[in-house]
Amino acid sequence: MEESQARKFIFGPINSRRLGKSLGVDLVTAKTCSLDCIYCEAKATTNLTMSRREYVPVDKVTAELDAVLKNIPTPDYITFSGAGEPTLNSGIGRVIDHIKKYHSACPVCLLTNGLLLGDTTLQKELSQLDLIIPSLDASSEEEYSYINRPCPGETLEKLFSGLCSFRRNVPVKMALEIFVVPGINDSDESIERFYRLVKDIDPDLIHLNTLDRHGVIAELAPASRERLEKFAAVLGNIAPAEIFGPTKEPHVPHK
Numbered sequence: 068m069e070e071s072q073a074r075k076f077i078f079g080p081i082n083s084r085r086l087g088k089s090l091g092v093d094l095v096t097a098k099t100c101s102l103d104c105i106y107c108e109a110k111a112t113t114n115l116t117m118s119r120r121e122y123v124p125v126d127k128v129t130a131e132l133d134a135v136l137k138n139i140p141t142p143d144y145i146t147f148s149g150a151g152e153p154t155l156n157s158g159i160g161r162v163i164d165h166i167k168k169y170h171s172a173c174p175v176c177l178l179t180n181g182l183l184l185g186d187t188t189l190q191k192e193l194s195q196l197d198l199i200i201p202s203l204d205a206s207s208e209e210e211y212s213y214i215n216r217p218c219p220g221e222t223l224e225k226l227f228s229g230l231c232s233f234r235r236n237v238p239v240k241m242a243l244e245i246f247v248v249p250g251i252n253d254s255d256e257s258i259e260r261f262y263r264l265v266k267d268i269d270p271d272l273i274h275l276n277t278l279d280r281h282g283v284i285a286e287l288a289p290a291s292r293e294r295l296e297k298f299a300a301v302l303g304n305i306a307p308a309e310i311f312g313p314t315k316e317p318h319v320p321h322k
């Protein structure tokens with residue numbers, strides 16, 4: 068395809084504070100996700116699912132990616148992000164293989180809600196990533212239900228166990244993202260619980276984020292600098308912790 072044709076799956080490159088010039092790849096249709104986060108900038112989830120399938124055709128994604136990359140300078144990252152959860156596309160491994168084969172100068176990053184990371188098939192598919200940024204927004208099941216509103220049957224315990232399993236089995240650099248919601252997950256008790264969870268996951272880096280644009284719930288406010296700094300001071304004892312909020316990494320072409 069020609070780059071001049073309308074793009075469907077590739078967006079940017081955008082200037083990302085943590086990734087530099089980041090070219091986005093969107094692997095699901097809006098809005099397909101296993102969570103319905105209250106802060107999501109991609110609006111409410113309309114297809115709440117844990118089912119993996121080829122939501123958008125991977126051959127078309129790679130063709131569009133080739134056409135875009137032919138016409139722009141090499142980006143700092145190709146990033147799976149978009150209007151929902153990229154790992155729900157059962158063809159994500161084929162896209163990563165394609166990038167590694169034909170665009171090997173480009174590091175590849177995945178932004179993910181992390182729910183499927185305990186799946187050993189997916190772990191193999193993601194083994195060639197250069198960077199993974201999974202989310203952990205809750206330190207208790209109550210916070211998880213309130214902030215992330217997962218598919219029925221999904222729990223924080225399961226997410227935590229999947230993150231630990233991925234970390235043990237897949238040697239990919241991990242930056243764990245925590246989205247801080249004032250009054251919900253930012254008390255001293257929550258920070259203590261986060262400390263215990265993050266210590267066991269043992270990421271390379273910690274990214275602290277908070278609300279930038281309107282989420283699904285309009286009355287949400289960004290966390291205070293004081294609370295974000297408290298998180299950074301405590302979690303910085305585990306791994307370098309950086310505050311990126313209130314600018315949320317775009318999750319969608321929008322986003």
Ligand code: SF4
Pocket residue numbers: 100101102103104106107108109112149150151152179180318
């Ligand atoms: S923020 Fe990410 S994980 Fe949460 S609902 Fe939006 S797309 Fe899904």
